[in-house]
Amino acid sequence: MAEQGWRERKKTLTRRALIEAGLRLFRDQGYQETSIAQVAAAAGVAPRTFFGYFAGKEDLVFADTPARIETALRVVDERGPEDTVADVLTRVAEETIAGNPGDVDLLGLASGRMDLVMSTPSLQGAALHRLWTTEQRLAGALLRAFPDDLDEVSAAMVVGSFAGAFMGAAGASLRRGDRPDEVRAAVGRAVRHAARGIRAGVG
């Protein structure tokens, strides 16, 4: 847990500086309109250095998702004996919502990422791709947690219908201009719908 020293500390410091500078610039002047050179300059490093921290422009925007994904997977892995597939996925969804609609507070930059992604096509694609690969991992974890109730395809199908309902509702609610709590409610309804659908099919 303990960091080595100045070396490590400085690295996470630079990383954070890049994220904050990037997110701020993206929000203020737009994603496409902001060049990596600007982000690097604002963070006080050379443009080339940016790529030592992130694989690309998109990566900076989703810098906090890996942790959230691990959390979601852990929820599945820690399935209780009495839990059903729907129970577990519902809990995953709740866990996800807890730090999603209307928030972000990534590094002090509360909100903004949702709007940013929703208003930037290329980021939408990136976000959906991450969601897609995450769904696959989630399906794998689910299959491991319920080996008697599922198979590869049904696991992926269940996760897909869940995520699909979730995203569909969230997207529509946001597009409609709902308040954060309304979005939460909409998503909650979608999750319950998906859970009901699953119970009607798989154990």
Place this chain on the structure above:
Amino acid sequence: MAEQGWRERKKTLTRRALIEAGLRLFRDQGYQETSIAQVAAAAGVAPRTFFGYFAGKEDLVFADTPARIETALRVVDERGPEDTVADVLTRVAEETIAGNPGDVDLLGLASGRMDLVMSTPSLQGAALHRLWTTEQRLAGALLRAFPDDLDEVSAAMVVGSFAGAFMGAAGASLRRGDRPDEVRAAVGRAVRHAARGIRAGVG
């Protein structure tokens, strides 16, 4: 319906040449590894001309989807009086499958696109983004077709769960290396599952 003359004819001809050349090169040497310059050269036009036909490299890969999307939307618009939401979406899915898993035959280049997309991250993102925007349009059409049973959010949620289940099943089946007919079967099962889930919730 009738084309003007040589002008129009040549245009669609060049367009087709670009698509065929592109798809062939993408399949043979990979998407990322193929430059637009190569595609243009193979089609006998200047690189700059490529952008007169497609907005970008990705567009070429999905050149046939617009038509398919229109078809899907039409299926929703032509809802029968007795149809339920699940009925309509099931029909949309069938319509979609009819020309999807294992095929493509876009322009004689049977198969290959599915594999191409599944093996190219950036194309996956593009494909998912197209799916996402299509879902929105589908939700809109569905809302128009069932104004008494749905609202914006529930329509999007229903479409999302449907598409999610569809994609999840298709992806898992393909990833597992299933034969085209097996993929079809898996998707069929997913569609029935999603339909059941919808019937359990919305009318």
Place this chain on the structure above:
DNA sequence: ATGCAAAAATGCAATCCGTGCGATTTTCCG
């Protein structure tokens, strides 16, 4: 404190996508 080796930050060149613009060539039509 000093010097060396590993790690990080840079600089630079090169490739490729995508776009604006002006110059050319084709095709259409009177």
Place this chain on the structure above:
DNA sequence: CGGAAAATCGCACGGATTGCATTTTTGCAT
């Protein structure tokens, strides 16, 4: 045949990435 409109081209940028060689920093053992 003589434009006018449409389609191609060529050219020059701006910006994302990447590979490679060079220069700074930092960690650590004398």
